[in-house]
Amino acid sequence: MDHLERLxxxxxxxxxxxxxxxxxxxxxxxxxxxxxxLLWLARKAFFGHVPFPLVFIDTxxxxxxxxxxxxxxxxxxxxxxxxxxxxxxxxxxxxxEKGRIECCTALKTVGLELALKEKQYNGVIAGVxxxxxxxxxxxxxxxxxxxxxxxxxxxxxxxxxxxxxxxxAPGTHVRVHPLLDWTEINVWEYIQREKVRVVDLYFDHxxxxxxxxxxxxxCTGKINSTAKNIPEIIEELRKTxxxxxxxxxxxxxxxxEMLRKGGYM
Amino acid sequence: xTAAANVTEESGNGQRENFQVVFVGHVDHGKSTLLGRVYxxxxxxxxxxxxxxxxxxxxxxxxxxxxxxxxAFLEEQQQGVTIDTARTFFNWKNREYIIIDAPGHKEFLxxxxxxxxxxxxxxxxxxxxxxxxxxxxxxGYMLSLLGIRQVAVVVNKMDLLDFDEKRxxxxxxxxxxxxxxxxxxxxxxxxxxxxxxxxxxxxxKAMPWHNGPTVLGALERFEKLPPRADLPLxxxxxxxxxxxxxxxxxxxxxxxxxSVGDHLVFSPSNKTAQVKTIETFNVPIxxxxxxxxxxxxxxxxxxxxxxxxxxxxxxxxxPEVTSLFRANVFWMGMAPLREGTTCFLRLATRExxxxxxxxxxxxxxxxxxxxxxMGEIPRYxxxxxxxxxxxxxxxxxxxDIETTGRFVIVDGYDxxxxxxxxxxxxxxxxxxxxxxxxxxxxxxxxxxxxxxxVTRYGHNPALILFTGEKGTGKAxxxxxxxxxxxxxxxxxxxxDAKNIQLTLGRDLSEADKIEMVRRFSEVAQVLxxxxxxxxxxxxxxALADHQPIRELVHPHKVITxxxxxxxxxxxxxxxxxxxxxxxxxxxxxxxxxxxxDMEILL
Numbered sequence: 001m002d003h004l005e006r007l008x009x010x011x012x013x014x015x016x017x018x019x020x021x022x023x024x025x026x027x028x029x030x031x032x033x034x035x036x037x038l039l040w041l042a043r044k045a046f047f048g049h050v051p052f053p054l055v056f057i058d059t060x061x062x063x064x065x066x067x068x069x070x071x072x073x074x075x076x077x078x079x080x081x082x083x084x085x086x087x088x089x090x091x092x093x094x095x096x097e098k099g100r101i102e103c104c105t106a107l108k109t110v111g112l113e114l115a116l117k118e119k120q121y122n123g124v125i126a127g128v129x130x131x132x133x134x135x136x137x138x139x140x141x142x143x144x145x146x147x148x149x150x151x152x153x154x155x156x157x158x159x160x161x162x163x164x165x166x167x168x169a170p171g172t173h174v175r176v177h178p179l180l181d182w183t184e185i186n187v188w189e190y191i192q193r194e195k196v197r198v199v200d201l202y203f204d205h206x207x208x209x210x211x212x213x214x215x216x217x218x219c220t221g222k223i224n225s226t227a228k229n230i231p232e233i234i235e236e237l238r239k240t241x242x243x244x245x246x247x248x249x250x251x252x253x254x255x256x257e258m259l260r261k262g263g264y265m
Numbered sequence: 266x267t268a269a270a271n272v273t274e275e276s277g278n279g280q281r282e283n284f285q286v287v288f289v290g291h292v293d294h295g296k297s298t299l300l301g302r303v304y305x306x307x308x309x310x311x312x313x314x315x316x317x318x319x320x321x322x323x324x325x326x327x328x329x330x331x332x333x334x335x336x337a338f339l340e341e342q343q344q345g346v347t348i349d350t351a352r353t354f355f356n357w358k359n360r361e362y363i364i365i366d367a368p369g370h371k372e373f374l375x376x377x378x379x380x381x382x383x384x385x386x387x388x389x390x391x392x393x394x395x396x397x398x399x400x401x402x403x404x405g406y407m408l409s410l411l412g413i414r415q416v417a418v419v420v421n422k423m424d425l426l427d428f429d430e431k432r433x434x435x436x437x438x439x440x441x442x443x444x445x446x447x448x449x450x451x452x453x454x455x456x457x458x459x460x461x462x463x464x465x466x467x468x469x470k471a472m473p474w475h476n477g478p479t480v481l482g483a484l485e486r487f488e489k490l491p492p493r494a495d496l497p498l499x500x501x502x503x504x505x506x507x508x509x510x511x512x513x514x515x516x517x518x519x520x521x522x523x524s525v526g527d528h529l530v531f532s533p534s535n536k537t538a539q540v541k542t543i544e545t546f547n548v549p550i551x552x553x554x555x556x557x558x559x560x561x562x563x564x565x566x567x568x569x570x571x572x573x574x575x576x577x578x579x580x581x582x583x584p585e586v587t588s589l590f591r592a593n594v595f596w597m598g599m600a601p602l603r604e605g606t607t608c609f610l611r612l613a614t615r616e617x618x619x620x621x622x623x624x625x626x627x628x629x630x631x632x633x634x635x636x637x638x639m640g641e642i643p644r645y646x647x648x649x650x651x652x653x654x655x656x657x658x659x660x661x662x663x664x665d666i667e668t669t670g671r672f673v674i675v676d677g678y679d680x681x682x683x684x685x686x687x688x689x690x691x692x693x694x695x696x697x698x699x700x701x702x703x704x705x706x707x708x709x710x711x712x713x714x715x716x717x718x719v720t721r722y723g724h725n726p727a728l729i730l731f732t733g734e735k736g737t738g739k740a741x742x743x744x745x746x747x748x749x750x751x752x753x754x755x756x757x758x759x760x761d762a763k764n765i766q767l768t769l770g771r772d773l774s775e776a777d778k779i780e781m782v783r784r785f786s787e788v789a790q791v792l793x794x795x796x797x798x799x800x801x802x803x804x805x806x807a808l809a810d811h812q813p814i815r816e817l818v819h820p821h822k823v824i825t826x827x828x829x830x831x832x833x834x835x836x837x838x839x840x841x842x843x844x845x846x847x848x849x850x851x852x853x854x855x856x857x858x859x860x861x862d863m864e865i866l867l
Contacts, residue, residue: 001491001492001558001559002281002282003281003282003283003361005558005559006283006558007283009517009558009559009560010560012560013503013517013560016503016504016515016560017503019504020503020504020573043546043547044546044547045560046506046508046546047506047508047509047511047513047544047545047546047562048508048546048547049508049509051508130352130363131352131354131363137352137353138352140379144678156376156379157375157678157679157680157681158375158376158378158379158382158597158679158680158681158683159379159382159680160378160379160382160411160673160680160683161382161383161668161671161673161683163611163672163673163680164680165678165679165680167675167677167678167679168678169678181283181285181363181383183283183354183361185361186283186361189281194547238356
């Protein structure tokens with residue numbers, strides 16, 4: 001087995017464990033490359049089916065191409081999409097100009113929280129990777145969230161071999177992270193091997209820029225890059241010393257630690 | 266495009282790999298400094314970062330230390346969260362290293378264990394001046410329990426001892442003999458000075474006597490071990506899917522190879538069937554076999570009922586099945602693990618109620634001596650124990666097959682302990698279970714499948730065992746039940762053990778009771794294979810004899826109905842109980858209701 005096959009088979013195992021152990025499961029799909037790879041892995045794990053809904057957190061600030069692309073794929077693959085939207089905060093004019101952390105908390109964390117509450121999900125699959133940023137490096141494959149959605153990273157139960165946390169107190173839920181061991185390069189290598197479709201925004205279309213990480217348009221910067229296809233992206237990543245999320249504003253000044261502790265993905 | 270094409274080819278060759286290494290050792294023995302050095306000297310620290318930390322040190326009037334560099338690097342990567350196991354990443358020659366930095370403090374042992382459990386290899390750091398300390402040994406011990414086979418030992422701070430070879434050899438000798446007693450063989454002992462950079466990335470000029478690799482060299486020499494396709498087949502059933510017309514049994518091949526056409530046996534149910542297809546998604550030609558490490562799915566030639574937790578194997582080398590075994594466990598729960606406490610065992614995909622019946626002794630990780638037992642295992646204690654499960658489970662000795670030879674203990678909501686199986690023990694029913702397994706594996710099936718009988722008869726086979734004293738109405742209730750079931754179109758037979766005594770048991774005396782039980786059970790199991798519901802009412806057998814009967818008719822469903830003159834204590838595994846004075850027609854209805862609930866009657 002090569003490294004991608006090992007990662008793939010571990011992720012499929014985790015997805016199947018989640019499906020077996022949680023009776024009300026959902027998967028977060030941001031339309032980004034990681035959660036799209038996760039969606040592909042789910043189709044592999046369940047032989048072409050996706051037996052749980054995909055939650056899309058709509059901040060209303062997503063890049064429009066992402067929405068069109070999402071709807072097309074949802075139709076083609078017969079996906080059930082649940083849109084999580086904090087309508088109240090949006091009606092009250094929430095936006096990045098009110099503060100980035102405030103905005104992320106209201107539109108993403110609370111947006112997700114509202115959907116979890118309404119649908120009573122007890123298992124939430126997310127495509128986070130340990131190499132993305134610091135707090136994610138401390139995650140477990142199955143990570144407990146308390147009834148307030150909070151994550152206590154200091155008192156996490158041990159995780160041994162392939163035995164995961166699948167029991168939880170009423171009112172709490174578990175985040176499942178099948179891609180935890182994947183690196184950014186692994187994701188691209190896998191996209192190439194499996195010919196997984198990804199949104200076009202990741203590639204340079206001639207102006208020497210592209211998105212390396214996708215989020216809301218006010219807070220996600222493009223990087224200077226002439227990578228026009230997957231092999232060129234992989235080559236570029238092998239050489240770079242700039243972190244993946246350098247273009248993501250909410251990561252600065254320990255912002256991500258505060259966000260994730262409070263239930264952010 | 267040439268460069269890009271090369272990249273593609275390289276990844277296509279599978280030469281690249283991800284490799285997880287856990288760094289462990291006693292607190293303050295220099296793990297952070299060592300990691301700082303490794304990252305700095307391999308150029309893995311962002312540009313300008315070293316200079317920045319040096320400036321800060323100068324301002325604060327401190328000597329520059331690589332530990333600051335690593336901690337600052339962590340601070341940046343970890344955003345200040347430094348408690349807990351953290352993963353950092355660096356690339357070196359086709360490998361993406363994932364470095365798991367496990368804190369040396371004892372309070373963080375559970376994090377160290379979580380990190381180490383998924384590592385490919387471990388580096389254990391020992392301070393040359395301080396020598397081997399308690400945590401050095403405890404971590405070494407945990408590595409052996411977790412099955413980490415590849416270990417390198419770095420004897421750090423050699424500069425404090427003027428790079429004295431004698432001191433290094435002394436530690437090497439002492440620690441390698443300690444590891445050897447745990448069946449861990451350190452691949453390399455590296456004398457190093459993380460502070461000065463000796464033998465970290467560059468070979469040391471101060472220690473020309475060292476012929477082995479540097480720390481980085483030791484990392485490079487670790488091998489990515491392949492999944493164990495060379496061992497006997499073990500396929501723990503993870504789930505059974507019916508998304509479409511296919512009934513796919515899914516799981517991961519834990520060891521060995523699974524091929525189309527294999528005659529599988531499932532343990533502990535003893536059911537057998539043949540692999541019809543291996544199922545995949547998005548693969549043009551489905552494979553004819555899959556080996557260890559692959560998450561896969563397959564269909565069978567026959568619709569047999571199997572569920573999560575069973576282990577598929579080949580008939581010539583099945584796992585053991587028992588409810589009693591010896592194990593070495595380590596405990597991480599807040600409260601101690603006490604003898605007799607009920608918790609849950611998880612072994613591969615099986616979850617089963619268990620209790621520790623005996624703690625033989627606690628093991629002192631430092632001396633490896635027995636530290637006696639007070640009937641409980643404290644947090645972070647390691648002990649030799651006997652475990653009993655409520656129902657028999659399929660398992661292996663850890664030394665034979667790791668994946669099916671290790672388990673975790675779940676207490677409340679959390680995984681609170683782990684262990685490895687040293688030796689399956691014979692519980693009192695072992696003899697009968699062995700007989701049933703042997704018989705079922707070799708049983709020649711007829712043309713008509715069991716599932717076809719179930720479809721035609723509209724019910725599953727089952728044994729209804731009536732227990733209780735003479736005169737409590739067992740036979741009367743049995744007859745009423747038989748009549749009711751028959752009138753309802755069911756295929757049922759009342760088998761009184763007396764009839765077996767008259768025939769097959771003619772040569773047996775009272776003293777051969779167990780043999781009588783065996784012959785009765787074998788007749789019953791043939792009737793069950795015919796698809797019948799068998800009711801058994803007899804005074805011939807005592808209550809204790811019902812356990813062997815269950816084993817011998819396993820995995821057919823059994824309902825035990827107990828009759829008594831007055832309310833009292835019920836025998837173990839009683840499903841229903843009635844009084845002699847009750848309305849027996851109503852009692853029969855209750856039994857039928859139970860049979861519906863258990864999906865015997867469809």
